[in-house]
Amino acid sequence: MIPFNKPFLTGKETTYIKEAVESGKISGDGIFTKRCHAFFEEKYGFKKVLLTTSCTDALEMAAILINTQPGDEIIAPSYTFVSTVNAFVLRGAKIVFADSGKDSPNIDVNSIEALITPRTKAIVPVHYAGIACDMDVIMDIAHRHNLYVIEDAAQSIDAYYKGRPLGSIGHMSAFSFHETKNIIAGEGGMLVINDPAFIQRAEIIREKGTNRSAFSEEKSTNMVGSILALPFFRQKLSLPFCMHN
Ligand SMILES: Cc1ncc(COP(=O)(O)O)c(C=O)c1O
Structure with a gap:
């Protein structure tokens, strides 16, 4: 049997869990959450980081933040994990699937513009296996058509596009720390907000309103x-x- 993945453990996990328990604060936003926020903001220059319980949650927050409504259209790649589009489907949006490019399962950027209609609200590129989508082309299309870009960067921690960290280019991005990913927390995720206009509302949404x-x-x-x-x-x-x- 070849396992799909083996979780990487450093040996310090139980020490940190003990420290968190002994700190007397075991809900979110304790010392470790704050350290993670600071680490990711400083290392990758992300404008604002909010840890979430999964990448799925981060994508749901992004869908709420752009005010996804029934009838909105979201352009996403055909090849991805279900969470990429579920966040939008749950809010009544229609997913318009774009085909994959020739060299990778990533979205074929040349196919995007023909899929845009007056109802299109966002493009959700997925950097599959950490392979960068052509973000210059995607951002140019988004600016010209006034669309949001939400990067599904679930698998893309410490991966780059022309020297820029993936997840730092779109309006927002979502990362996963699920056991199958490069950096793991069992279950876990992160919403990255690059457009400051979303920060205040994101903090309130994350705190359940x-x-x-x-x-x-x-x-x-x-x-x-x-x-x-x-x-x-x-x-x-x-x-x-x-x-x-
Ligand atoms: C591309 C992609 N998006 C989203 C997710 C969801 O991540 P999570 O399990 O942290 O919710 C995954 C998980 O495999 C993924 O591969």
């Missing part, structure tokens, strides 16, 4: 106010009532 993290940092006692404001936030942000994060 609250600004809880800002409150705890400021040690605010105004919890009643935040609870009362919840329905307002949900409506404003077009949040689903149940989001797994």
